[in-house]
Amino acid sequence: MTQATRHAPEKPRRLDAFTLPSEPGNERLALARVAATVQSLGLDAKKLERLKTAVAEATMNAIEHGNGNRPEIPVEVEVTQDGDDIIVAITDQGGEVHAAEPGTATEEPDLVKKLDGDQSPRGWGLFLIHNMVDTMHVTTDGQRHTIWLTMRTGGAAHDERM
Amino acid sequence: MTSACEATTRVIPGAAVIELCGEVDGSAAKVLTDAYERAVTEGPETQGTVVLDFAAVEYINSTGIALIVSVLARARAERRKVVASGLSPHYREIFDITRLSDFIELFPDLDRAVSQVTHPAA
Numbered sequence: 001m002t003q004a005t006r007h008a009p010e011k012p013r014r015l016d017a018f019t020l021p022s023e024p025g026n027e028r029l030a031l032a033r034v035a036a037t038v039q040s041l042g043l044d045a046k047k048l049e050r051l052k053t054a055v056a057e058a059t060m061n062a063i064e065h066g067n068g069n070r071p072e073i074p075v076e077v078e079v080t081q082d083g084d085d086i087i088v089a090i091t092d093q094g095g096e097v098h099a100a101e102p103g104t105a106t107e108e109p110d111l112v113k114k115l116d117g118d119q120s121p122r123g124w125g126l127f128l129i130h131n132m133v134d135t136m137h138v139t140t141d142g143q144r145h146t147i148w149l150t151m152r153t154g155g156a157a158h159d160e161r162m
Numbered sequence: 163m164t165s166a167c168e169a170t171t172r173v174i175p176g177a178a179v180i181e182l183c184g185e186v187d188g189s190a191a192k193v194l195t196d197a198y199e200r201a202v203t204e205g206p207e208t209q210g211t212v213v214l215d216f217a218a219v220e221y222i223n224s225t226g227i228a229l230i231v232s233v234l235a236r237a238r239a240e241r242r243k244v245v246a247s248g249l250s251p252h253y254r255e256i257f258d259i260t261r262l263s264d265f266i267e268l269f270p271d272l273d274r275a276v277s278q279v280t281h282p283a284a
Contacts, residue, residue, distance in 0.1 A: 024188075028221070049252035057224055111261040114231050115238060121231040124224035124260060131259050 012082040019074035020059070022067035022092075027059035030077050030090070037079050038086050042153040051086070051151045054132040057125045058090045058147045066092025066145055084154045085134075091146040098138075098145045165189040167219075169197035171204065177279045178205030179272070183218040186226035194229050202240065211279045212237055215272045217248025227260060234265055243267075247275035 016037040020026045031052045043051065059075055067073040076091040109127050113119035130136055135150040167190035168183045178201035186194070201212050214230070216222075222230075237244045247269040249257060257263040269275035 027223070046252070046255075049250075050255075053223075053252070053256070060223065060225075109260070111231065111265070115235045115265070117235070121228040121235070122225065124227045128224055128227075128256065128259070 010083055012080050012087075015079045015081055017076070017078040019076050020063075021071035022063040022069055022073050022075055023071045024060075024063065024069060026063060026075070027056040030059040030075070031056040034077065034079055034088055041081060041086060043086065043151065047151055047153075050132040051088070051149070054129045054136075054149050054151075055088055055090070057129045057132075058088075058149060061125055061147070062090050062092035062094075062145075066094030066097060068094070068097070084152050086151045086153060088149040088151075089146050090149070091144055093143045093145070095140045095143045095145045098140065165193050167193045169193050171197050171200040173201075173205050174276060175280050177211040177213055177276070178202065179213040179215060179276065181215045181218065181272070185221040186216075186219055186229065187221065187223045188225035188229075190226060191229055194233060198233050198236065202242070211243040211245060213272070213275050213279060214244065214246045214266075215248050215275070216246060216250075216253065217272060219248075219253075222253055222256070227256070227262070230262065230266075234262070238265075245269060245275050245279065247272045 016033065018033060020029055034055045035048060035052050038048070038051065055077075059077065062075040063069060067075060073093050078089045080087045080089070107123065109123045110119055114121050129147070129149065133149045134152050137148050139146050139148065166185040167187070170181045172179050172181075180197045180201055182194075182197075198212065205212070214233075234244050244265070245267045246257070248271055249268060254263070254268060257266065257268060269278065
């Protein structure tokens, strides 16, 4: 049996880290900066657009829900490359706020219910994030609430369902 | 909140066209609502079609999607059809994921949408 040659795993490499005031609209700054950071890393155009949307939605959640639109509380954004993975971590200070929102993250948006008035027209943010990236997970450490978005530069994860 | 969205409305036989420009996010609520109001006031009295043209739209977020859902809900209640044109491939994908494209017929560009609306058998 032959075995493929394996390279030693590369250490994760931090590409960028920045903060933004929690003001509505600043998600556009986050998406533009993340897009500029990852543009040479081999994401195809489709995946880049998906990542931009996911970053914008996660940053918007952090600004509005996590930090309550309070500009003095920053949203932290960190971009890391780990092998084929691009990882964007977006952190707010709303650990308790997120913990006190039972059900909001689990209610799947249903367009028919929304059109019939049985569900709010809103509530697409987490749904979009989940559908845009290859993996998404959330961690909370006291006040710090972080959403981790991972997009693979190789392969076609998520493309098969389109 | 200042909106980075603009909308122009014009009437064609059987339909009203709303051409959107800029960013469709939460701040676009009044712009979109006012545009829809003009469209149904100036457009066909009943059961006309509303064409939403996104060719000049650079950005749509989840709150913008919510606004489009609200417009669609109102149009359905008024028995009006909504079609859309000019969406980029990325936003077409989002219309598919959210199932908006099950309820809003999508056209590549405004000319084809208008052609279909004014000459449905073509």
